[in-house]
Amino acid sequence: MNNIHEDSVDFQSNSQEEKQQLSVQSVLSRGSQEEIKFTKGQAGHSDDECSTDLEDDSMFMEQNNSVIVDVFFIYPSRLLIFISVFTSSRRLNLSPSDVYLKACKQTGAVPVSYILCHLDDAILDLNYYGLGPLGAKALAILLKSHGVVTHLELKGNSLQAEGTQYLMAMLFENISIQSLNLSDNKLGLKGAEVISKMLSDNRKLKSINLSENDFSDAAAKCLAEALKNDFVVKDLDLSYNCICDAGGEDLGVMLAENIGIEVLNLSWNHFLIRGNAALIAGLKVNATLKQLQLSNSGFGCPEVQLMAEVLQQNDTLVLLDLSINCVDDEAVRLLCQGLATNETLEVLKLSRNPITKIGAATLLRTVKKNMKSALEEIDISSVLVCETFVELLEETRVTRPALRFQYYILPSVTKNLLALGIFKKFFEEQNKSIMDFFQALDKEGTMKVSTSAFRKAVKEANIPLDQQQLGWLVRKFDKNCTATIVYSVVQTFV
Numbered sequence: 001m002n003n004i005h006e007d008s009v010d011f012q013s014n015s016q017e018e019k020q021q022l023s024v025q026s027v028l029s030r031g032s033q034e035e036i037k038f039t040k041g042q043a044g045h046s047d048d049e050c051s052t053d054l055e056d057d058s059m060f061m062e063q064n065n066s067v068i069v070d071v072f073f074i075y076p077s078r079l080l081i082f083i084s085v086f087t088s089s090r091r092l093n094l095s096p097s098d099v100y101l102k103a104c105k106q107t108g109a110v111p112v113s114y115i116l117c118h119l120d121d122a123i124l125d126l127n128y129y130g131l132g133p134l135g136a137k138a139l140a141i142l143l144k145s146h147g148v149v150t151h152l153e154l155k156g157n158s159l160q161a162e163g164t165q166y167l168m169a170m171l172f173e174n175i176s177i178q179s180l181n182l183s184d185n186k187l188g189l190k191g192a193e194v195i196s197k198m199l200s201d202n203r204k205l206k207s208i209n210l211s212e213n214d215f216s217d218a219a220a221k222c223l224a225e226a227l228k229n230d231f232v233v234k235d236l237d238l239s240y241n242c243i244c245d246a247g248g249e250d251l252g253v254m255l256a257e258n259i260g261i262e263v264l265n266l267s268w269n270h271f272l273i274r275g276n277a278a279l280i281a282g283l284k285v286n287a288t289l290k291q292l293q294l295s296n297s298g299f300g301c302p303e304v305q306l307m308a309e310v311l312q313q314n315d316t317l318v319l320l321d322l323s324i325n326c327v328d329d330e331a332v333r334l335l336c337q338g339l340a341t342n343e344t345l346e347v348l349k350l351s352r353n354p355i356t357k358i359g360a361a362t363l364l365r366t367v368k369k370n371m372k373s374a375l376e377e378i379d380i381s382s383v384l385v386c387e388t389f390v391e392l393l394e395e396t397r398v399t400r401p402a403l404r405f406q407y408y409i410l411p412s413v414t415k416n417l418l419a420l421g422i423f424k425k426f427f428e429e430q431n432k433s434i435m436d437f438f439q440a441l442d443k444e445g446t447m448k449v450s451t452s453a454f455r456k457a458v459k460e461a462n463i464p465l466d467q468q469q470l471g472w473l474v475r476k477f478d479k480n481c482t483a484t485i486v487y488s489v490v491q492t493f494v
Contacts, residue, residue: 096119096142096146097116097119099141099142099145099146100115100116100119100138100139100141100142101116103137103138103139103141103142104138106138107134107137107138107141108134109131109132109134109135109137109138110135111138112126112129112131112135114126114129115139115142119146119148120148121148121149122148122149122150122151123149123150123151123153124149124151124152124153125153126139126152126153126154126157127153127154127155127156127157127181128155128156128157129157130157130158131154131157131158131159131163132157132158132159132160132163133159133160133162133163133166134163135157135163136154136157136159136163136164136166136167137163137166139166139167139170140166140167140169140170141170143170143174143177144169144170144173144174145173145174146174146176147174147175147176148176149176149177150176150177150178150179151177151178151179151181152177152179152180152181153181154167154180154181154182154185155181155182155183155184155185155209156183156184156185157185158185158186159182159185159186159187159191160185160186160187160188160191161187161188161190161191161193161194163185164182164185164187164191164194164195165194167180167182168194168195168197168198171198171202171204171205172198172201175204177204177205178204178205178206178207179205179206179207179208179235180205180207180208180209181208181209182195182208182209182210182213183209183210183211183212183213183237183240184211184212184213185213186213186214187210187213187214187215187219188213188214188215188216188219189215189216189218189219189222191213191219192210192213192215192218192219192220192222192223193219193222195208195210195223195226196222196223196225196226197226199223199226199227199230199233200226200229200230202230202232202233203232204232205232205233206232206233206234206235207233207234207235207236208233208235208236208237209237210223210236210237210238210241211237211238211239211240211241211265212239212240212241213241214241214242215238215241215242215243215247216241216242216243216244216247217243217244217245217246217247217250218247219241219243219247220238220241220243220246220247220248220250220251221246221247221250223238223254224247224250224251224253224254225250225254227254227258227261228253228254228257228258229257230258230260231258231259231260232260233260233261234260234261234262234263235261235262235263236261236263236264236265237265238251238264238265238266238269239265239266239267239268239269239293239295240267240268240269241268241269242269242270243266243269243270243271243275244269244270244271244272244275245271245272245274245275245278246275247269247275248269248271248274248275248276248278248279249274249275249278251266251278251279251282252275252277252278252279252280252281252282253278253282254282255279255282255283255286255289256281256282256284256285256286258286258288259287259288260288261288261289262288262289262290262291263289263290263291264289264291264292264293265293266279266292266293266294266297267293267294267295267296267297267321268295268296268297269297270298271294271297271298272298273298273300273302273303276294276297276298276299276303276306277302277303277306279294280303280306280307280310281306283310283314283317284309284310284313284314286316287316288316289316289317290316290317290318290319291317291318291319292317292319292320292321293319293321294320294321294322294325295321295322295323295324295325295349296323296324296325297322297325298325298326299322299325299326299327299331300325300326300327300328300331301326301328301330301331301334304322304327304331304334304335305334307320307322307335307338308334308335308336308337308338308339309338310338311335311338311339311341311342311345312337312338312341312342314342314344315343315344316344317344317345318344318345318346318347318374319345319346319347319348319349320345320347320348320349321349322348322349322350322353323349323350323351323352323353323379324351324352324353325353326353326354327350327353327354327355328353328354328355328359329355329356329358329359329362331353332350332355332359332360332362332363333359333362335363336362336363336366339363339366339367339370339373339375340366340369340370341370342370342373342374343372343373343374344374345373345374345375346374346375346376346377347375347376347377347378347379348375348377348378348379349378349379350363350378350379350380351379351380351381351382351383351406352382353380353382355380355382355383356383356384357383357384357385357386357388357389359383360380360383360385360389360407361388361389361392363378363380364389364392364393364396364405365392367396367400367403368392368395368396368399368400371399375403376402376403376404377403377404377406378403378404378405378406379406380405380406380407381406381407381408382408383407383408384407384408384409384410385407385408385409385413386413387413387416387417387472387476389407390409390413390417391417393405412468415468415469416468416469416472418469419465419469419470419472419473420473420476422463422464422465422469423463423465423473426461426463426464434490434491435487435490435491437457437461438485438487438490439487440457441453441454441457442487447486447487447488448484448485448486448487449484449485449487450483450484450485451474451477451478451483451484451485452483454474454477454485455470455474458470458473477489477490
């Protein structure tokens with residue numbers, strides 16, 4: 001049977017029709033504003049005693065030939081209900097669009113044309129459509145029995161806790177939705193409580209985005225309690241909220257007990273060392289988490305040291321995002337203690353941290369040394385690196401060709417890196433040997449030439465290097481700054 005709000009069914013008499021329409025409208029309008037108290041007996045399946053302001057309405061006490069009132073409990077412990085009036089599909093055969101339009105008329109919501117045009121889409125993208133609670137109510141009526149949508153996007157719709165109630169009720173009946181985006185909907189603590197009730201009995205929702213909802217420590221506690229025993233949710237996003245250390249501790253306990261979550265985003269909250277320590281402690285015993293995002297989460301040396309200990313023994317985490325924190329060169333050194341033995345981490349994000357070229361080189365050397373490292377992508381895109389780092393990276397890629405580093409490099413550095421290639425190419429085109437070039441300068445056969453003599457000879461030979469490139473080439477050949485070049489060593493470069 002299709003769930004609808006019907007306002008134009010042919011009844012035996014006009015007076016009967018009007019009476020039933022008024023009853024439905026009154027209930028639906030009150031459903032979003034007050035709690036309606038009643039017991040199981042009101043659904044017509046029990047003789048239990050009931051207490052309700054609707055007990056005199058015969059519509060909720062019986063079934064007639066064409067209309068059935070389906071009353072189901074969202075959260076029995078809170079006696080909240082969602083009332084759905086629907087008709088027999090065999091008699092009315094209403095299409096999903098008709099169901100939605102009638103639901104909008106019954107609830108007073110403005111129909112969204114996008115919904116009508118995409119009823120057959122698996123991904124229903126309603127981000128920033130301004131649905132509000134009433135729009136969510138009409139949508140919930142449609143989706144309760146519409147088993148096509150698998151991904152529902154509802155970001156920025158001002159749903160608030162009220163609108164979320166209808167959606168959570170719908171999820172108890174819907175058999176297809178696996179991914180739900182409720183970010184930026186002003187849910188607050190009440191919204192978190194409503195969602196927690198659903199998560200306590202979740203059977204099919206695998207991904208839920210709850211970012212930007214003003215969740216506090218109390219909200220985090222509700223969600224953490226519900227998720228402790230949930231094994232269905234795989235992807236949870238709680239970023240851009242107001243969760244502090246107390247909430248971090250609750251989430252840490254959840255992380256230690258949860259056996260389902262694989263992707264967790266806690267970026268841009270208000271954790272300090274206590275909350276971060278609790279999260280890391282939970283991660284230490286967690287056996288399922290694969291991706292952890294903690295961007296802008298107050299990570300410094302103490303937290304990084306704890307994370308390094310986790311990386312030494314963790315064999316499930318493949319992505320770690322610590323960007324926009326307080327990770328400096330010393331923190332990178334501590335992190336490398338974990339990376340030196342880790343064999344599973346594939347992606348490491350450290351951009352927009354106070355890391356210098358020293359920390360970048362430390363990181364690269366650690367990755368190069370650990371032959372069992374699985375790292376394929378490292379993001380230090382805000383770090384200004386030098387020529388030495390780039391050359392070391394090229395050496396590393398000989399044995400690790402899949403390794404990708406994101407870094408920042410000045411045009412002048414890139415130009416310098418071309419100098420050695422230009423130098424080699426010049427002699428190849430002349431069919432001459434670089435060693436012959438140096439030997440011609442070494443009149444006494446000492447295997448050394450002065451840097452000044454080298455500079456002069458390069459200019460006289462018209463090798464196309466500018467002053468900057470020539471200076472860098474001299475520094476490369478004379479690493480110890482002795483003003484002499486041992487040209488036997490030059491062979492290792494060319």
